[in-house]
Amino acid sequence: MYGIDMHNFKTLISCQRNLDFHPEVPWSDLLPLYCFEDELLCGFHAKDKTHHETHEATVIEFKNHNLPQCLKVLHPYLSFPEISRLTERISLRFPNHTHPESKEWVQQLWRLYGYQPREDLLILATKITALPFAVQQWLTQKKLAPQDLAPLRAVNDLNILNDYWEILLSLNPSKSEGTKGIELLVELILMGHSKETLNTHTTTTQSWLSFLQSLRYPLSTQQDLHAESKIRTLHWPAKSEARWVRRGDRSGVELKLFFSNPEELKINLVRLEKISRDVDGNNTLAELWSKN
Amino acid sequence: MVEKLISSIDSVYIHQQAKDAAVTSRILSLFPSSKIQWVEEDSSLTHHEGSLSAHTYSQSKRKLYITPFKGQFFKRCPGASQRKALTCCNYHVLNLGLQCNMNCSYCYLQSYLKTPVMTIYSNIDDAIKELQDMSLDHGQKNLRVGTGEVIDSLSLDPLTLYSRPLIDFFSRQKHWSLEFKTKSCHVDQFLDCDHRGNVIVSWSINPQEVIEHEEHGTASLEERLNAAEKSVRKGFPIAFHLDPMIYHENWKTNYEKLIQTLSLRFRNANVQGISVGTLRFQPEQRHIMRERFGMQSWVTQAEVFPSESGKLRYDSHLRTTMFKFAIDKFKEHSPWPVSICMETPETWIATYEKYPTQIQELKPLFQPYRL
Structure with a gap:
């Protein structure tokens, strides 16, 4: 050929x-x-x-x-930033009118x-080409797809993100973490959060994401923290681990229980029944399942 | 009213095959010829590669396309197909067009539509023939039909007048009922029609604060309530959908005020039912909403999480609180049955401590049956 x-x-x-x-x-x-x-x-x-x-x-x-x-x-093979740059070059070299x-x-x-x-x-491609080259390289390296970058479509001037790329690049999060981080950042900036609020000294991706998450979902975060602290006041069976967890739109108690014989199981069940009665008789605890 | 609609539309495209339709004659008589374009092929007009961009989606509301529909007009409500995840009432939809001229920030059409025009199907006669055929086999069943799934039932009705032949058809149905669901105040065009009390005019309503913040281009609460009062005076049953309830700082005050207003103004009216729902949307929809409405919207700012049905919803505890609040307030002020729309069995249990089929007033709506 x-x-x-x-x-x-x-x-x-x-x-x-x-x-x-x-x-x-x-x-x-x-x-x-x-x-x-x-x-x-x-x-x-x-x-x-x-x-x-x-x-x-x-x-x-x-x-x-x-x-x-x-x-x-x-x-x-070309990543999305690469094809974005190539598209820009083609449009400049071979403009439509000629x-x-x-x-x-x-x-x-x-x-x-x-x-x-x-x-x-x-449209997104034209925005991507305006990102700092190091960021474009990171997007390529992590193989972020166009749908992962959809939040950027809502930003008219991507320069407003310039203060935060350094954190992203230094933490070098995974693809899914980076995607989540970019979306949270875009939303928080568009919600009016200032650089002072958003900049945090963090050394791990997880704590950075948790920080952004708490700003983006303040009510749920507050409720979940409150619930977690209440849960800790209950007398859970020995060798058990109880914590407040969120699974999508539902949140509740996740309980890990260990027992090595039927007697231990019975003791644990008695403890759990007592907790159930405590929750029923205690408005503060019952409110964990009813938010305002 | 018609003038306002005409000015909101930049171009009208009419398919050659729709040239003999009554709606075409009406459109030609209403719109200046400079806005009219005849088309022979609809592919170039309606085809669009993938999802619409925010800009093209917004522009689609200013382009009206009149064309015959070749598919089936009549189908079950999409909620019914998610029976595993949702507890849904038996509802059927009749689609006479596609896209809406109003601009609600939460509108699910944003994640659904792929055509860059607002479409009106010209062959209303075929739709009515389809209903006629259905009625031969299922005319004895208590069938509830709505026209407001992928288009507002009445917002473009001053242009199409489709309400009139539909009311005429349903006036001959003993067991079927028709619901016009709208956020507009357009009722004058059908109030003189003879009906047998089985055409329900319903309004999606929200506090005025939510309307101003999120339901752009819709009628104000007062305009909607005035239209409802006009309908009541002409003997039409009415219904209200507090859907989607939207969480905001003063949500309790604003929703209570709304429920009190409804209860006072429609105490003696034939209110067929109230439904409540909370904000929900497909995850991918958040991107176009963010682009079109920014992040100051109560909808884009909402703290929503993936639910079992795949949609993003408020935290389940908050949903239950909102439902309980609305239902309690309705109980305080009115005798109307309240149902929950597009919700999970867990939410029904948390709110009512029962499934809808165990609630006497709602049982007929939720009793499953097949066509």
Whole structure:
């Protein structure tokens, strides 16, 4: 398919580098360079080589293929930030008014890489390119998908997040933790929380997320803490562990009980029955199951 | 009223196949020709790759599309298909269009619609024929039908006048009832119709504070209540849906005031029922809501969590508290039966200490049956 008769040859000096989208995977020096028309498609940093060599270097020009197909061959996988940058480069290099086909190229390119060229995602892509490059790299590294970044669609100016990227990058959370953290941050900022409120000295991702969660869900957090403290006042059976936990929209007591013989079980059940009576007869405890 | 609707719509697209429909004649007589465009293929107009963006979704409310519907107009309420997770009443829906011209922040259509236009189905005659056929087999059953699932029943009715042939059809049904569910105040267009008392005009209501904050472009509470009073005067039974109840700082005061107002103003009216529901929405809907309404909305700010049915809901204890509060206040002030909409068995038990089928007044609504 890609035989010699399908290609032309050019020199590197005759090529442009407008499509340099900073791919994460570096182009190997062992591989030839490729171009589409006069645009280099890979090895964008080739000029860093010896000046003389580079200018003389031969570049293979794709013939009889369109731009998206060529890019897909050269860069088999692109993360969302990468395709966002590439889309931006294509739009700048081949603007609609001079290249009406470029819109179709972008759509085809996105489909080739498994991204749906939906209007909302194309808008998101333009926002992603405005993020600091280190953040884009982190998004790529953690393989965050467009749906993970949906909260960013609500932010007109992503610069408002600049104060918080440092925390994110330093904690280096997992994909799911990072996704959650970004959503919480976006919501809290849009709710009007200030930098002073949101900045916290934390060393673990878990404590950072808990901190943001407590700001975003203040009533539930307060109720859960209150319930937890009440639960601790009850006389639970020996060798048991009781705690207030949230499971989705429901919260309640999770009890772990250990017994090694039927007698211990009986004793434990008596203790639990007493707790049940205490809860019934104590309004404060009963209110744990009824919130305002 | 009609003028306001006309000015809220930028473009009207009419499918060639709808050219002979009565609604088309009416639309052509109401709208300036500059707003009308005839289309032969609906794919370019209605096709949209994936979900709508916030902008396209908002714009869809300003583009009206008149076209025949080729599918089935009549179906069961979606709640009935989630019987494992939800306890739902027996309700059927008749869809005569798609999308709504109002803008409630919590509207579930935001996660549901994929077409960038507001659609009115031109073949109301086919819908009525479908009902007619159904009535031959099931006319003896107590069937409740609503037209407000994916479109407000009455907000565009001054343009379509679909209420009139529907009221006419139901006037010949002994056992069926029809519900127009709305957040508008548009009732004048059908109040002169003869009916047999089985067409219920119902309002989704909330305190004015919630309406102003979350139900953009809808009628005010006072306008809705005035429309309800007009309907009562013409003998139409009415119903109210406190749904979704939305938690906010003064929720108790505001909901109590609303319940008192309803009880006082409609004490002697034929109120068929009250339903209450709390805020709920599909998880993916939070993104478009955030984009369209920001984070100062009581809906986007809500502390909601994944529930068993998959939707995000308030904490179950808070839901029970809200339901109990509303039900107690209704009990204090009115004789009306109150049911809970789209809720889990656990919430029914926590609120009523019973399943709905164990509550005498609600039993007929929840008794399962098949068509």
